[in-house]
Amino acid sequence: MSEEFLKVARAAREAAAELAPLPRAAKDRALRAVADALVEHGKEIIEANAVDVDKAREGGTSEAMIDRLRLDEARIEAIAQAVRDIAELPDPVGEVVRGGTLPNGLELRQLRVPLGVIGIIYEGRPNVTVDGAALCLKSGNAVLLRGSSSAYSSNTALVRIMQEALEATEVPAGAVQLVPGLTRDSVKELMRARGLVDVLIPRGGASLINSVVEESTVPVIETGVGNxxxxxxxxxxxxxxxxxxxxxxxxxxxxxxxxxxxxxxxxxxxxxxxxxxxxxxxxxxxxxxxxxxxxxxxxxxxxxxxxxxxxxxxxxxxxxxxxxxxxxxxxxxxxxxxxxxxxxxxxxxxxxxxxxxxxxxxxxxxxxxxTDGGEFGFGAEIGISTQKLHARGPMGLPELTSTKWVYTGEGHLRTSKGTVIPASGG
Amino acid sequence: MSEEFLKVARAAREAAAELAPLPRAAKDRALRAVADALVEHGKEIIEANAVDVDKAREGGTSEAMIDRLRLDEARIEAIAQAVRDIAELPDPVGEVVRGGTLPNGLELRQLRVPLGVIGIIYEGRPNVTVDGAALCLKSGNAVLLRGSSSAYSSNTALVRIMQEALEATEVPAGAVQLVPGLTRDSVKELMRARGLVDVLIPRGGASLINSVVEESTVPVIETGVGNxxxxxxxxxxxxxxxxxxxxxxxxxxxxxxxxxxxxxxxxxxxxxxxxxxxxxxxxxxxxxxxxxxxxxxxxxxxxxxxxxxxxxxxxxxxxxxxxxxxxxxxxxxxxxxxxxxxxxxxxxxxxxxxxxxxxxxxxxxxxxxxTDGGEFGFGAEIGISTQKLHARGPMGLPELTSTKWVYTGEGHLRTSKGTVIPASGG
The missing domain is CATH 3.40.309.10 (Aldehyde Dehydrogenase; Chain A, domain 2)
Structure with a gap:
């Protein structure tokens, strides 16, 4: 793996550990700071986007595709509003999924926890850069973004502005990372980053999704192919x-x-x-x-x-x-x-x-x-899973989490004759 | 893929479609028939097991390992009892995980459904053959079993007896399959059977689990390595x-x-x-x-x-x-x-x-x-997942299921102005 990739992946991993225990209020404050910064730096974003648009036009991209790529003030405001909307959603982290007291007195809870580091591989519109980052942050996850090379200049500006906004918040700026490089190598590195990346979500056409599913050693959530x-x-x-x-x-x-x-x-x-x-x-x-x-x-x-x-x-x-x-x-x-x-x-x-x-x-x-996260009342959607493991159908914030079992005793020991609780030593 | 492997994998896939909608009572009756058949055919099982035990002894296997391999009347009774215990557990299939009526009147439910075909790759004791099959059947899944080559004779007898017992029940006999062949090729075939197998569960040591995780294109649930x-x-x-x-x-x-x-x-x-x-x-x-x-x-x-x-x-x-x-x-x-x-x-x-x-x-x-399915009150356990996707910690019957969204309307259409429900045509 390239040093460049390892650097951002390790930074995301470290940030994930810091981000995971943050309370909702800290994450929401950070999301609002990101939204404000995007609007404030709108001009920079539009300039960076113009580079992508010009390149696309020179390359003969269709006007319909160019329109999907283009950012203007109104679209940036809409992107920022989507981030504010995500801040308003309930925090899935910490939810007690199941829980109770076992017959032996152990208190058992299954809690929602962040997945850790999520890799998103996507095509097309630069709004996914912000939307994906916001959904991951809200659910306590760091994110490695690998967008389309056609939007690289836009994505670079968007990620830089998000990171700068996070600097002033409790959320570590390293939690949002753009995967460096424009070539397919950087996709390969993401797919091989087992231990650094906890899950990959490819968003795009069938061929992108199939190639990720086939080649990745990182667990993948398939999305979006709909026949x-x-x-x-x-x-x-x-x-x-x-x-x-x-x-x-x-x-x-x-x-x-x-x-x-x-x-x-x-x-x-x-x-x-x-x-x-x-x-x-x-x-x-x-x-x-x-x-x-x-x-x-x-x-x-x-x-x-x-x-x-x-x-x-x-x-x-x-x-x-x-x-x-x-x-x-x-x-x-x-x-x-x-x-x-x-x-x-x-x-x-x-x-x-x-x-x-x-x-x-x-x-x-x-x-x-x-079949849509918005219609189902999820408030936001990272994609629609067509696989059976982990998440199936529209994926909202809870689908970006895992769970952790916590059990609390007072010195509970397991023996062949059942649970023993020794007297406290004081 | 070998014809031999494709034959059992396709048979499992077909059986899975038949098995999925079966009500609990039908599955429980089948499990009790399996338990009875194992006890009834105990002598055959012990004979088949003796072949494995002799081979292990000739190969210089340690007495401790031979003891783990050995089946006798008492152990077969215990295996059958475990199957009866699984029949007593609640059926996870059909459980409404979430549900309600959306603002537009659509009735939305998220239901537990079987995963489909589960592959289990395991070492050691032949009791996993029966236990794994019973847990899969109860949760509405077909199973492809790939046990240790050291227990091949035992496993062949156990699977044959289970299949014969299922013949007289509503559960299709094809729902329990032993992966043919003793070589590593058959493990490879399982790992490449994307589209035929929905999930692989390796149960065994770290090296088995790592190799499956690295090589499989079928989604894997990692189990059991505990530091x-x-x-x-x-x-x-x-x-x-x-x-x-x-x-x-x-x-x-x-x-x-x-x-x-x-x-x-x-x-x-x-x-x-x-x-x-x-x-x-x-x-x-x-x-x-x-x-x-x-x-x-x-x-x-x-x-x-x-x-x-x-x-x-x-x-x-x-x-x-x-x-x-x-x-x-x-x-x-x-x-x-x-x-x-x-x-x-x-x-x-x-x-x-x-x-x-x-x-x-x-x-x-x-x-x-x-940290144990039994201690947590799950009644049965297929393994302990150490990964974050899908299932984490002890895995009971619900962890062997996926979900499906069902929404019911009266002609609900989605339009740019919101939901429209046309008048019925009668």
């Missing part, structure tokens, strides 16, 4: 089903909780498909359907790949299924375990679907778009 | 401290929650060390001490390695520290994050120690030996 399904059951209210389907697909097609495939039960396919295809067409959606769907016209024939696709665009795959069980099997085979919805009036069908679909979230008679 | 500390504070009741120390070290030195190092505050070292060294000596313990400890005689000089060591024997490392903070720093540097104890009468010292020691369990005025 979400809407299944229209034989007992569905078809009007509602059309509306849920169009909302799930078209309300915001670029996000992970947007629908990418719909499945319809054969018994209602003849009635549902003309309604659905007309509504989707009106919303500008291209349907990639199997033979039974394509028979209705205006449909692109689907290939196997379409069912695996996370389009993130105004495209949707479609198939007719012969039963609820066939829908579940399709979802288990092609899905990404993010969110899958059933539209049905049947309590039994809903129950079977919920029990058998193995995804982070299952929606019944609701759009898949509700 | 536990007893810190005797300046404000300790020294008589109690001696008893806690001797209990933590010597009551059962071969287990992961036994103490491997003690640290004593310099202010009480002169009084404490003569008492402690005498008591440890009487218990047959060899002390490996730093200069200040060794000054008291009867002490082997400690090297750096001693402080990292998990002796699992009647040896203990020892050092004098200048402050509670120095004790914490020592533990953070050399410890394994399992269990660390403080002996003190000071509330403030206990609080500082609990906040700053970053371990799965922290004991205050109690022996480290209490």
């Amino acid at each position: 979400c399904h809407v299944y229209v059951d034989a007992d569905a209210d078809l009007d509602l089903a059309v509306q849920i389907l169009v909302n799930a697909k078209a309300q915001r097609p670029s996000v992970c909780n947007a629908a990418e495939t719909f499945l319809v039960h054969v018994d209602v396919a003849e009635r549902f498909l003309p309604m659905a295809l007309a509504a989707l067409s009106e919303a500008g959606v291209t349907v990639h359907g199997d033979e039974r769907v394509a028979a209705h016209g205006g449909v692109v024939p689907a290939t196997e790949d379409d069912y695996y696709a996370e389009y993130l665009s105004l495209d949707i795959a479609a198939a007719v299924v012969d039963s609820l069980e066939a829908a579940v099997a399709h979802i288990r085979k092609y899905g990404s375990g993010h969110t899958d919805a059933i539209v049905t009036r049947s309590q039994g069908a809903a129950r079977r679907f919920v029990q058998r679909v193995d995804s982070a979230a299952v929606a019944v008679n609701a759009s898949t778009r509700f | 536990c500390h007893v810190y005797v504070d300046a404000d300790a009741d020294l008589d109690l401290a001696v008893q806690i120390l001797v209990n933590a070290k010597a009551q059962r030195p071969s287990v992961c929650n036994a103490a491997e190092t003690f640290l004593v505050h310099v202010d009480v070292a002169e009084r404490f060390l003569p008492m402690a060294l005498a008591a440890l000596s009487e218990a047959g313990v060899t002390v490996h001490g730093d200069e200040r400890v060794a000054a008291h005689g009867g002490v082997v000089p400690a090297t750096e390695d001693d402080y990292y060591a998990e002796y699992l024997s009647l040896d203990i490392a020892a050092a004098v520290v200048d402050s509670l903070e120095a004790a914490v720093a020592h533990i953070r540097k050399y410890g394994s994050g399992h269990t660390d104890a403080i002996v003190t009468r000071s509330q403030g010292a206990a609080r500082r120690f609990v906040q700053r020691v970053d371990s799965a369990a922290v004991a205050v005025n109690a022996s480290t030996r209490f």
